[in-house]
Amino acid sequence: MTAVVEMHDITKVYGQGEAEVRAVDGISLTVEPGEYVAIMGASGSGKSTVMNIIGALDVATSGTYKIDGVDIGDLDDDALSLVRNRRIGFIFQAFNLIPRMSAASNVELPLMYRGVRRSERRRRALDALAKVGLADRSHHQPNELSGGQQQRVAVARALAMDPSLMLADEPTGNLDSRSTADVLDLLDEIHSEGKTIVIITHEDDVAERAGRVVTLRDGKVESDVLAAAR
Amino acid sequence: MIFIEALRSGWQAILANRLRSILTTLGIMIGVAAVIILVAFGQGASNSVTSSIQSLGSNLLYVTPENPNRDGEIVNPSVQELTVDDAIALNDPVRAPDIAGAAPERRTAVTCTSEDRSHSTQIVGTWPSFFSINNSPVSAGAYFSNADELSARRITVIGSTVAESLFPESDPLGRQIACNGVPFTVVGVQAEKGGAFANPDDVVIAPLSAVENSITGYGEVSAISVQASSSETTDDAEEQAIAILDERHGTTEGTRDFEVFNQASLLDTANTALGIFTALLGAVGAISLLVGGIGITNIMLVSVTERTREIGIRKAIGASRRFILLQFLLEATVLSLFGATAGLGLALLVAQIEIAGISPSVVPVSVVGAYVISVAIGLFFGSYPAKRAASLRPIEALRHE
Structure with a gap:
């Protein structure tokens, strides 16, 4: 089976000469389908950069990166958009819903960019909202929802795309403990249905949910531990 | 397909900022109304002079001692x-x-x-x-x-x-x-x-x-x-x-010791002079249309800056450059089309009024022209902000507060 994420000797360098910063320094990482991986690290460890590269939001300075076996190293801006649209479901720390658009419209948006018909995407959006327990909030705008609810809408948006990879960047960073539990339970449920999940976090209790924990330090992989071994 | 979706997204943005949309539209409205009304007054003046010359007899020669x-x-x-x-x-x-x-x-x-x-x-x-x-x-x-x-x-x-x-x-x-x-x-x-x-x-x-x-x-x-x-x-x-x-x-x-005064040549001279007059009036109107167009650029730039994060989100979840470009271009074009329509309405109202004995006559070409120009204004003055929006990099846009 093709690995969902296949990074080989990835580096990311910012600046030049004296000011050169190696945010990521030779990371190789493979995530197989159905895995639930947490990437941990203190701030400055390079985990945000890794997240941007995994999410195809940014391209590496050197090394190869394949999503579902597709090398994205030399894709242009529009092709990267397409890869993100087809293969990656993002869940951001700041929710990143579009203001003044209903929850259902927000969930529909990636499907619209994919060219799915209106009636079809409305149906899929409502299904996804029902799955995260917000069927009755489909007409609410983000500012009418609590933080936990907004993050669940974001999860629904990622789910509706049926992506190869759910990529969550500190998804509970802005949430209280109850909402945190809700969202993490939701991710557990999604994982149990066979989805591949990569979660970036600095909190141990969040990482505990994952089957595998990758710890970064100074742009390198410090440890890569399976839960069974813990 | 992509066109309709981009139009819908642009339309949502217009509705989301109603007051700002109305103010932008106002600039174009005044410009379009000014062009149509001023040209209509020029045409009205021209009609009145032409008809008064013609009432004297268009094939009349007048011989006077000199x-x-x-x-x-x-x-x-x-x-x-x-x-x-x-x-x-x-x-x-x-x-x-x-x-x-x-x-x-x-x-x-x-x-x-x-x-x-x-x-x-x-x-x-x-x-x-x-x-x-x-x-x-x-x-x-x-x-x-x-x-x-x-x-x-x-x-x-x-x-x-x-x-x-x-x-x-x-x-x-x-x-x-x-x-x-x-x-x-x-x-x-x-x-x-x-x-x-x-x-x-x-x-x-x-x-x-x-x-x-x-x-x-x-x-x-x-x-x-x-x-x-x-x-x-x-x-x-x-x-x-x-x-x-x-x-x-x-x-x-x-x-x-006499002079022959030719009515037809008078008519030609008068028409030439009035044509220049009408063109000048139209040019004054066109300047206000230009100002309206710059207003659109201004508002669209503000809109791009304000919505940087939104654009980042859209790109992160898969919007192509083309889609963002189209969305912002259509937003600008829709704004200027609304302005043109409102301006036409205003112009038709004002054209009912007779000023200084001249009843304005709305020239169909100026109406069609005003529409074509306002679409062009939407595309032209919207293209710079739209390009800026489309070329935003998603990670930077997402970091924008």
Whole structure:
């Protein structure tokens, strides 16, 4: 089976000469389908950069990166958009819903960019909202929802795309403990249905949910531990 | 497909910022309204001048005596005035095939009175052909005839201004008026002509022989009006008239003691001048349209900055550059189209108002033009902000607060 994420000797360098910063320094990482991986690290460890590269939001300075076996190293801006649209479901720390658009419209948006018909995407959006327990909030705008609810809408948006990879960047960073539990339970449920999940976090209790924990330090992989071994 | 979706996204953005959208639209609205209204006023002025010139007779030539002089020095001391015989000579179908008719006019200021009213006006002694030459039908009564001219009957056709002044509440036909004490019977009232220059309705027209007999005495005439056979032949008719009169007066170009005034060339000159006038007005309107367009750029740039994060989100979840570009372009175009429509509505309203005697006439080309230009403005002034939005990098846009 093709690995969902296949990074080989990835580096990311910012600046030049004296000011050169190696945010990521030779990371190789493979995530197989159905895995639930947490990437941990203190701030400055390079985990945000890794997240941007995994999410195809940014391209590496050197090394190869394949999503579902597709090398994205030399894709242009529009092709990267397409890869993100087809293969990656993002869940951001700041929710990143579009203001003044209903929850259902927000969930529909990636499907619209994919060219799915209106009636079809409305149906899929409502299904996804029902799955995260917000069927009755489909007409609410983000500012009418609590933080936990907004993050669940974001999860629904990622789910509706049926992506190869759910990529969550500190998804509970802005949430209280109850909402945190809700969202993490939701991710557990999604994982149990066979989805591949990569979660970036600095909190141990969040990482505990994952089957595998990758710890970064100074742009390198410090440890890569399976839960069974813990 | 992508077009409709981008249009829908743009439309959502317009609705999300209603006040700002309305203010932006206002700029375009004023610009479009200014173009349409100013051009309509130019056209209205042009129409009014053209119609008043045409009411004088579009194939009319007007011959007046003119002292030839160079720098104040009289070149030809033996000036001959225009005479009735000159008018007879111009009515020669062999030498002047393009002249349909010529009538001498003897004009002088008179005071005419009815039983209880008095009115200062101008009397014109002329031939019956004057009416057809000058395109002057009567609205009531009849013209005088050649027989009336031969017998010097004191009858008159009066202009509508004179009729209103002397007979405000009664029918002037068959009534007596006295001009400088000489009685005339009113047989007809000239149809109202209207006009931008001298009032052609403030006149009393009578047989030349009667006017000469009783008021002015015999001698030179004030002018000869000449009708060309058609508006295309006015230039030929002008040449023929000049040739005949030159021969009779023994004059050449430098010593000519008369002047031929060509109505058609006046119309051309007036139309050219008014065309420039209209173009200038349109240009003033176009400047405000340009300002409106810059307003769109401004607002779209603000909108791009304000929505940087939103654009980042859209790109992160898969919007292509093309989609973002299209969304912002369509947003700008929709704004300017709404402005154009509102501006058209405003212009059509204002065009109902008559200002300084000019009723504006909306030119269809200016309406179509205003629409085409506002779409162009949307595309042109929207393209820079749209490109900026489309080329935002998603990670940087997402970091934007």
